[in-house]
Amino acid sequence: MATTTATLTLESADLLSDNLSLSASMSLYKSGTTATGLEQLNYHRAILAEDGDFDLIAESTLLSEKANYVYICNKNTDVTHYCIISINSEVIGRLYAGDWLFMPWDCDLTHATADSSVEIIPKEADATIEYALFHNGETLPTSGD
Amino acid sequence: MATTTATIAISSDIADNTFSISNQSTLYTAGTDTGITETTGLARKKVATSSNTVLLDHGLAGGIAQDVTADRSAKVYIKNMNDRGDGTKWVNILLAAVEIGRLYGGDFMFFPWSGGDGKDIEFTCESTSGADATETTLEYCVFYE
Numbered sequence: 444m445a446t447t448t449a450t451l452t453l454e455s456a457d458l459l460s461d462n463l464s465l466s467a468s469m470s471l472y473k474s475g476t477t478a479t480g481l482e483q484l485n486y487h488r489a490i491l492a493e494d495g496d497f498d499l500i501a502e503s504t505l506l507s508e509k510a511n512y513v514y515i516c517n518k519n520t521d522v523t524h525y526c527i528i529s530i531n532s533e534v535i536g537r538l539y540a541g542d543w544l545f546m547p548w549d550c551d552l553t554h555a556t557a558d559s560s561v562e563i564i565p566k567e568a569d570a571t572i573e574y575a576l577f578h579n580g581e582t583l584p585t586s587g588d
Numbered sequence: 589m590a591t592t593t594a595t596i597a598i599s600s601d602i603a604d605n606t607f608s609i610s611n612q613s614t615l616y617t618a619g620t621d622t623g624i625t626e627t628t629g630l631a632r633k634k635v636a637t638s639s640n641t642v643l644l645d646h647g648l649a650g651g652i653a654q655d656v657t658a659d660r661s662a663k664v665y666i667k668n669m670n671d672r673g674d675g676t677k678w679v680n681i682l683l684a685a686v687e688i689g690r691l692y693g694g695d696f697m698f699f700p701w702s703g704g705d706g707k708d709i710e711f712t713c714e715s716t717s718g719a720d721a722t723e724t725t726l727e728y729c730v731f732y733e
Contacts (some may be wrong), residue, residue, distance in 0.1 A: 444599060445602040446600065446601055447598065447599070447600035447601075447602055448598070448599055448600070449596065449597070449696075450596070450597045451594070451595070451596055451696060451698055452593075452594070452595040452597075453592070453593070453594050453665060453698075453729070454592070454593050454595075455590055455591060455592035455593070456589045456591070457591060457622075458590040458591075458592050458627060458731075459627070459629070460623065463627075465630060465665070465729070467665075467696045468665050469694050469695050469696055470694075471600075472672070472675060472692070473675070474675055474676075474678075474690075474692070475672070475675050475716065476674070477672065477674050477675055478672075478677045479604075481602070482602060483602070484600070484602050484603065484607065486607070491643070492622060498719070499651075499666075507714045510675075510690065510692065511689075512607060513731050514598065515595070515691075516611055521709075522616060522619060522621050523619045525618075525619070527702075528685065528699075530686060530688060530701070531686045532686075533683055533684050533686040534658070534660070534702045535680070535683060535688065535699055535700065535701070535702065536624055536660070536699060536700025536701045536702045537618070537658075537700055537702060538700055539618065539619065539661065539700075541613045541614070542693075543594075543596060543611050543613055544696040544698060544699040544700060545596050545598075545696075545697060545698050545699075546641075546688065546689050546698070546699045547603055547681070547688075547689030547690050547691055547692075547697060548688070548689045549680065549687045549688060549689045549690055549696060551687050555618075559687075561613055575609065577600075577602070
């Protein structure tokens with residue numbers, strides 16, 4: 444069993460009248476278990492063309508109804524550059540240069556008109572994206588030859 | 589201008605070699621390097637219902653979420669404060685009724701939010717048996733411009 448931990452820290456000395464310091468830590472477990480860690484990982488770095496609409500993390504049967512966690516980071520440095528992240532045709536938000544997200548992902552295959560793949564639309568050319576999926580198994584394409 | 593940072597650290601023995609991700613972003617207004625100056629502060633919501641609950645209501649007149657629009661920068665932190673238990677209960681996070689991901693007890697998420705009409709952030713408490721009315725506590729915070 445693998446042990447994967449994620450720790451988030453939010454800090455500011457001047458956003459509020461007092462210091463803001465928030466820290467949260469979690470282990471990435473399989474669904475339906477008390478403490479069995481996820482054992483599979485995809486980690487990628489991609490340089491994407493502008494304004495394409497790409498499936499960054501594709502849905503699949505084995506990913507459905509399971510615990511999946513996604514990390515995405517926009518590695519560009521120009522602060523005006525951003526990518527739009529969406530699921531099931533619903534825009535989650537914009538990742539500006541340097542921004543990252545970490546969230547669970549519900550691979551929901553029940554939608555008839557839209558898929559639940561994690562999609563990305565880069566708004567500048569050469570958008571450099573790093574992303575990871577921690578999961579409990581995915582359906583790989585069957586070899587065609 | 590305020591300086592607020594969000595740091596993620598993921599470490600794992602999931603692979604033969606130790607795998608880790610570490611990243612820090614500063615929370616800026618959209619397309620600038622000017623720090624975000626507004627926040628809800630850390631809030632806590634407790635429910636004991638199997639019905640859908642609106643956590644951040646974009647349509648609430650005068651509400652904080654009304655300031656969050658697609659072309660503005662906003663970041664959302666949500667944590668399920670419940671114990672994990674046997675891993676068969678979770679909070680389903682929805683954006684505009686689209687299922688985004690499952691927060692099991694102890695799980696958190698941090699993501700950009702493109703607000704707009706109808707783009708409320710909602711949640712339902714669920715288990716492997718369906719909708720669940722177990723008392724559930726979420727903590728959340730929004731940083732926005």
